[in-house]
Amino acid sequence: MDDLTSRLHVLRGREVPLGGPRGMTVMRTLPHRDCSLVGPWCFVDQFGPDDVSATGGMQVARHPHTGLATVSWLFEGAITHRDSIGSHVLVTPGAVDVMTAGRGITHSEFTTNDTTTLHGVQLWFAQPDAQRFGDPAFALASTERIEADAFALRAGFGEHSVTGPGDQVVTARGDLQMGVPLDFLEITLDPDIEVTAHLDAGHEYAVVVDRGPVTVGAGERPVVEADGYDLVLVPERSESVRLTAGEAGARVLLIGGEPLGEDIVMWWNFVGRSHEEIAEFRARYQQEMGFEGADGEALDPDSDAARPATEGDLLFGTFPPNTPRPLPAPRLPGGRLRLRGRRPQERREGRGT
Template identity: 45%
Template structure:
């Protein structure tokens, strides 16, 4: 999904501010989302938990939009015209509905529940996303992964993967990136990552072996879940610092709960995010925007979309400065 805000803010550590709900006596910080309208009085809105002041990245995960359940008859669903990306991978994951994807690599695919679509736009790619006519309810997440400096100009790529569910202790897990609970995804990433959907049955508790070098984020979609003892409400994201080798999740309710588990080794590079571009400097963003506006071959062309492509918004009047995550606290003595 594009960041289609008409006046996108500079996205970096330190801005924009959202909220952190501290969880006492817990290794978890609870990040709250802000609502972002995608344009027009009837258009969809999304709940954005990354980036925000408290945290820019979790591993290389740098952007998280959570949307729906959205009544397509009321909002019109998703119709995002061709738009560009640089320096990142997009990860599309649906709970309900269907989205048609076209990109300048020539890929024509459908995003469906439980199926991963991952697109790499290093030096540049463009794509469109449109919910299909048979979609009545649209519900899912759009995630971005920052590419490390040595791969930031990687070639265009598109991967599709359908993970088999793993069932343990009353939970169903679909691992779409990395490895967890004995399942491993073959999908290529450029830094160590974890991505999985977890559905917890009523009154279910599980303890998952995780890599202690990873930091993790649990984005709660529905239900009520405790993460390492910290309660999450729907649309909140629980951030778990590195150091744990077991991650405990508990559903104390009488209904099912669903969450996404994201993880990765801390991403130490500073990045600049603006609109749909990730770079390292203000000049990277200026150049990418100019190339898109000039219809440069850098981004290619999307065939088959019935309409015009998105125009880039105006740049901010200030220099966009790269930032990283807030300093990590020193380990206890």
């Protein structure tokens, strides 16, 4: 990929089974081999519309996170969220669900029994080094759908201004403050409608396409065509982005934020700053969940020791009894985990073209 200031780039989603090889399939656009960060956003999964009767929907048992925040945004269906700090809530369309992992948290996510179709997006943003060992937290907030002439807005984070047909200017603002400058705006367009979203030139942005096709433009650069499950990287230092829906209309998410300014190591559900740190997070989780002993050897699943810990200095907290068994962490790869940044490492080190 050439320099991220020169043109728009379309990243195609790749299929990933959620929660294991028999899980619901999601389409993942971040991280990508060509770009790992958009502002602090480091992970984007799109799912659905998913027929829950055929796939079972989202069935993700207890699992860990460190150094990041998860964001759930639904278009259809509902999810039950439970975590190790005592949260147990219903997530529905029109709400933004944010779980901040800090030094460590575990949670589970299950489609509700009355959900027939599940459709939405889940994202992560990396916490800055100064915040990533803070206390875990959870927040759930309602958002307002703002109707305009031929388009609608719904803001999760940040303040936004969009110019539509007839030069009408519509603003939307997300109420949650996360300690880092974030942008998150849902834009729904009627057929053949063009709008211009105004940007902070100091932030990095991407357009996540839920429903298209949509034509995306920025300044005088050539436009690109994108469709569902695509992510379009907006050139850095752009002051606006144009979105033009096709004859079927479109729905996109505009995500962005202030550049993180740090490289991260991201593996499985952990974000850290080194291979050794990730290895320690994994070992601690495996021990607290009763999968491995302090020596790293697997425990007999029928032994008393092979149960999640319920007392002591627990990094990943506790869960109520009679909930599904936690997910075990996969084995670390044979080589060292590498740092990720906005651009591929070889290009930042001058080895690419």
